Amino acid sequence: METAPWLLGKLLVFGSCVGRISEVEAYHQDDPASHSFRGPTPSNQTMFGPSGHLYVYISYGIHHCANVVTGGAGTGTGVLMRAVWPVRGIETMVSRRGRSRGLTDGPGKLCQAFGITRIHDGANLCADSTDVGPRLYDDGFPPPVQPIRSRRIGISKGVDKLWRWQLPPKDR
């Protein structure tokens, strides 16, 4: 679980789009709210793969949501990226979203803004090649001293766990 707040402040990069991760949620196998709770299936198998890969699922049949696999092979652990602060590629994000506000302040929104879909499920976020594909970078942004911690959003089980973390507004 402590790998989740570690992602705060890191950069999500894909094509011309760059965003600073500002909100994350942790999910793991012994967690009724997690997709990995019932074990591996064809659609969630990436969650059971090695760390540092991207797990993308479809929410409500419409939206894509992106996770960083963090637990290592077999553990079914992931961190949902719920929001990023747009850093670069705003025009592309506006074009993909069809609006100029609320570009990346939700898990489905940020995937649409970045062009992330199921096609990118399983991508290696730490690959050091320069070819196309989503990547995760550390640009030296100071880790938050006191990340905001709260309950996870939109779930019906495991509601009591404080496994949602956000960058404080002052870090903007």
Add this chain to the structure above:
DNA sequence: GGAACGATCTGC
């Protein structure tokens, strides 16, 4: 083969 349920978003 069918039904129920979403780690959501948008517009009213």
Add this chain to the structure above:
DNA sequence: CAGATCGTTCCC
């Protein structure tokens, strides 16, 4: 605040 909308899972 309710409706949209359909992939995935589970049960028969």
